[in-house]
Amino acid sequence: xxxxxxPTNFSPANSLxxxxxxxxxxxxxxxxxxxxxxxxLAASFxxxxxxxxxxxxxxxxxxxxINPKVGIHTRLTDEVEPWKIKRTLEMVREMxxxxxxxxxxxxxxxxxxxxxxxxxxxxxxxHAERQGIEVIARLGFVPGWARPAESSPLYLDEDRFADFGAxxxxxxxxxxxxxRYIIIWNEPNLALEWGYAEVxxxxxxxxxxxVYPMIKAANPEVQVLAGALAPTLxxxxxxxxxxxxxxxxxxxxxxxxxxxxxLSIHAYGWYxxxxxxxxxxxxxxxxxxxxxxxxxAHGDEEKHAMITEGGWNDHPRWTRAVRPxxxxxxxxRAYQVAQEEWPWMDAVALWAFRYPWDAKSYQxxxxxxxxxxxxxxxxxxxxxxxxxxxxQDELPLENALNQPQPVQGExx
Amino acid sequence: MSARLRWMVxxxxxxxxxxxxxxxxxxxxxxxxxTRLFSRQDATxxxxxxxxxxxxxxxxxxxxxxxxxxxxxxxxxxxxxxxxIAAEWGMxxxxxxxxxxxxxDALQAGRIDSVVSALPYDPRATRxxxxxxxxxxxxxxxxxxxxxTITSTVGLIGGQVAVEWGSMGDMVGRRIQREGVAMELMxxxxxxxxxxxxxxxxxxxxxxxDHVSLREAQGQGANIIAVGPSLESNPYVIAMPLRAYDLQxxxxxxxxxxxxxxxxxxxxxRWFGPLPAGIEP
Numbered sequence: 001x002x003x004x005x006x007p008t009n010f011s012p013a014n015s016l017x018x019x020x021x022x023x024x025x026x027x028x029x030x031x032x033x034x035x036x037x038x039x040x041l042a043a044s045f046x047x048x049x050x051x052x053x054x055x056x057x058x059x060x061x062x063x064x065x066i067n068p069k070v071g072i073h074t075r076l077t078d079e080v081e082p083w084k085i086k087r088t089l090e091m092v093r094e095m096x097x098x099x100x101x102x103x104x105x106x107x108x109x110x111x112x113x114x115x116x117x118x119x120x121x122x123x124x125x126x127h128a129e130r131q132g133i134e135v136i137a138r139l140g141f142v143p144g145w146a147r148p149a150e151s152s153p154l155y156l157d158e159d160r161f162a163d164f165g166a167x168x169x170x171x172x173x174x175x176x177x178x179x180r181y182i183i184i185w186n187e188p189n190l191a192l193e194w195g196y197a198e199v200x201x202x203x204x205x206x207x208x209x210x211v212y213p214m215i216k217a218a219n220p221e222v223q224v225l226a227g228a229l230a231p232t233l234x235x236x237x238x239x240x241x242x243x244x245x246x247x248x249x250x251x252x253x254x255x256x257x258x259x260x261x262x263l264s265i266h267a268y269g270w271y272x273x274x275x276x277x278x279x280x281x282x283x284x285x286x287x288x289x290x291x292x293x294x295x296x297a298h299g300d301e302e303k304h305a306m307i308t309e310g311g312w313n314d315h316p317r318w319t320r321a322v323r324p325x326x327x328x329x330x331x332x333r334a335y336q337v338a339q340e341e342w343p344w345m346d347a348v349a350l351w352a353f354r355y356p357w358d359a360k361s362y363q364x365x366x367x368x369x370x371x372x373x374x375x376x377x378x379x380x381x382x383x384x385x386x387x388x389x390x391x392q393d394e395l396p397l398e399n400a401l402n403q404p405q406p407v408q409g410e411x412x
Numbered sequence: 413m414s415a416r417l418r419w420m421v422x423x424x425x426x427x428x429x430x431x432x433x434x435x436x437x438x439x440x441x442x443x444x445x446x447t448r449l450f451s452r453q454d455a456t457x458x459x460x461x462x463x464x465x466x467x468x469x470x471x472x473x474x475x476x477x478x479x480x481x482x483x484x485x486x487x488x489x490x491x492x493x494x495x496x497i498a499a500e501w502g503m504x505x506x507x508x509x510x511x512x513x514x515x516x517d518a519l520q521a522g523r524i525d526s527v528v529s530a531l532p533y534d535p536r537a538t539r540x541x542x543x544x545x546x547x548x549x550x551x552x553x554x555x556x557x558x559x560x561t562i563t564s565t566v567g568l569i570g571g572q573v574a575v576e577w578g579s580m581g582d583m584v585g586r587r588i589q590r591e592g593v594a595m596e597l598m599x600x601x602x603x604x605x606x607x608x609x610x611x612x613x614x615x616x617x618x619x620x621x622d623h624v625s626l627r628e629a630q631g632q633g634a635n636i637i638a639v640g641p642s643l644e645s646n647p648y649v650i651a652m653p654l655r656a657y658d659l660q661x662x663x664x665x666x667x668x669x670x671x672x673x674x675x676x677x678x679x680x681x682r683w684f685g686p687l688p689a690g691i692e693p
Contacts, residue, residue: 317474324578325601360534361513377578
C-alpha cells in the first residue's frame with residue numbers, strides 16, 4: 001500500500017535526504033557550524049594580515065647627510081612588528097645614515113630545504129628602500145636541516161656550503177638591483193661564531209670559493225663582502241679565536257682574493273680615542289688600517305673595505321666602556337676619519353641602532369636609540385653632525401661642552 | 413529549559429570560567445602561585461639552612477655599591493646589605509665575585525643563591541628569575557641648590573640645566589625640552605663638572621643626574637637636593653631563583669624591616685656620606 005503525502009504536513013525538510021533533514025532540524029548544530037566557520041575565517045584573515053606588510057611604505061625618501069659614509073647596524077631580525085621596522089628605518093634616515101647592515105638568517109628564510117619564506121626579509125628591504133637606505137645584507141645562521149643534530153646554528157659542514165650558497169644565490173636573485181652588498185658569514189675567526197668548532201681560515205676560504213661564484217652567477221652586480229673578522233688579540237693556538245690580522249693573511253695565502261669584492265671590517269674602539277695610532281698589539285678603531293695594509297701587501301689595493309660593526313660603549317660598569325660624552329665625541333670623529341682619511345673605506349656601519357628589547361647588560365649601551373624609540377643624545381648629536389650643524393674643523397666635544405644646547409626643533 | 417539546554421549552558425559557563433582563569437593566571441606571579449599550590453619545595457632555602465650561609469654573587473667593580481679595597485677584599489653598600497639581611501636570618505654570607513654579565517647565569521646555574529650587585533630590575537627576566545622590591549633607585553633626578561625655589565621640571569622654564577653630556581640625565585633633559593619646557597641644557601664632560609657648575613655658577617639653575625652620582629656628590633659635601641620624583645627610574649633589586657619562594661618571602665620581609673628600622677638609611681649614609689643638613693633621607 002502506498003502512502004500519499006499529506007499536503008497539510010508538507011515541509012521542505014521532508015523532501016530532503018535523511019542526513020540533510022537531521023542538519024536542518026538541529027538549529028544549535030547549525031549555529032555551532034556557523035560559529036566555527038566564522039572563527040576559521042577570522043583566523044585566516046588574521047594570519048594573512050600577519051604576513052602582509054600592514055604598514056604603508058610611505059613616500060620615497062632620500063637620506064640627507066654631509067658624510068655619505070655614515071652607517072649603522074640595525075637589528076631588525078627579531079623585530080616582528082612592521083611599524084617598528086618602518087619607524088627604525090625612518091629614524092635611521094633622519095639620523096643621516098645612508099647605510100645599514102642587517103642580518104638575514106638562513107634558518108629564518110629556509111626553515112625547510114627549498115621552501116623560502118621571504119615575508120620578513122621583504123618587509124625590511126621594502127621599507128629600507130623606501131627610506132632611501134642602502135642595505136648591506138649579512139647572511140648566516142644555519143637551519144637545522146643543514147647541520148648535524150645538536151650543533152650550533154653557527155656551524156656548517158663543508159659538504160653543506162653549496163646549500164648555503166644556494167640560499168645566498170636565491171637572496172641575490174630576489175633582491176637584484178635592490179640589495180647590492182652581501183656579507184658571507186660573521187666573525188669566522190671566533191670559535192663562538194664558527195659553531196664552537198676550531199677556527200679554520202682554510203675552511204672559511206673554501207666557503208668563499210663555493211658561495212661567491214654561486215652569488216655571482218645569480219646576480220653579477222652584487223658585491224660580496226668577506227671577512228667581518230672580530231678584532232682580537234687571541235694568542236696563537238687559543239681555543240677562543242684567531243688574531244684577525246693573522247687570519248686575513250692566511251686568507252690571502254689560501255687564495256681568497258678572487259672570491260670577495262670588498263673586505264668587511266669590525267672596528268671597535270673600546271676605551272681608546274679614534275686617533276690612537278694603529279698597533280698590532282692593540283684593539284682600536286685604526287686597526288682597520290692594519291687590515292688595509294694586508295690587502296695592499298697582497299696586491300689588493302684596488303679593492304675597498306666597509307666597517308660593518310664597530311663603535312664605542314658607555315656602560316657605567318663595563319671595563320671597555322667610555323664616558324657618554326666621549327662616546328659621542330669618538331663616534332663622530334670616527335665617521336670623520338673615514339670621510340677625510342680613508343678613501344678606500346666606503347661605509348662605516350657602527351653597532352647598533354636599536355635592540356628589539358633591552359639586553360639589560362653592557363650591550364644596551366652600544367645603541368643609539370632605546371627600545372621604546374626614544375633617541376639617546378648620541379643619536380641627536382650624530383644627526384646634528386650629518387646635517388652640518390657642527391663645525392667641521394673643531395672637535396665635537398669642544399664644540400658641545402659648556403655651551404647651551406639648542407632647544408629641540410630650534411635652528412642653531 | 414530542557415536538560416540538554418541546561419547541560420550546554422553549564423558547559424558554556426565552565427568554559428567562561430576556564431578562560432577567565434587562564435587570563436587571570438597569565439604571568440610569572442600566577443605561575444608561581446600554581447606551583448606553590450602543588451609544590452611547596454624551596455630547594456634554595458633548604459640548602460641555605462643546611463649550609464648555614466647565603467651565597468651572594470656580585471661584581472666588585474662599582475663603588476660605592478661594591479669594589480675591592482686596597483687589600484683586595486670586596487667592600488661596599490651591597491656587601492653590608494647582604495650581611496645585614498643574612499644576620500636577621502642567623503646566617504653567614506658567602507660572597508662570590510662574578511663578572512657583571514655572568515651574574516644571572518650563575519644564579520640560574522645554582523652557583524649562587526642570590527645576586528646583590530646594584531642589579532637593575534628587568535621585567536623581561538621575571539620569566540626566569542625573581543626580584544625583590546627595590547632597595548635603591550639609581551634613576552635620573554632633578555637636583556637644585558638647597559635654597560632654590562624650583563620644585564619640579566615646570567620650574568625650569570627659562571632656566572639653564574647642567575647635564576653630563578650624552579648621559580641619561582642629558583637624554584631626560586632633551587625629553588623635557590620636547591615636552592615643551594623651554595630651557596637650556598648645559599653639557600659637561602663628567603658628573604663632577606656638572607655638579608660643580610650647579611654649585612658655583614649662578615646662571616645654572618638645576619642639574620639632571622643619576623641618583624648614584626648625585627648621592628655621591630651630596631656625601632662629599634655638595635649642598636644640593638633632589639626635588640620631585642625620579643624622572644627615569646632605575647631600581648636596584650636583589651635577584652633570586654624563580655622557585656625560591658621561601659627565600660623571596662624572607663628577603664621581602666627583611667628588606668621592609670631594614671627600611672623601617674633605619675638600617676638602609678644608615679647604609680646609605682655610611683657608603684655615600686651624609687645628606688646635606690636638614691634633608692630627610
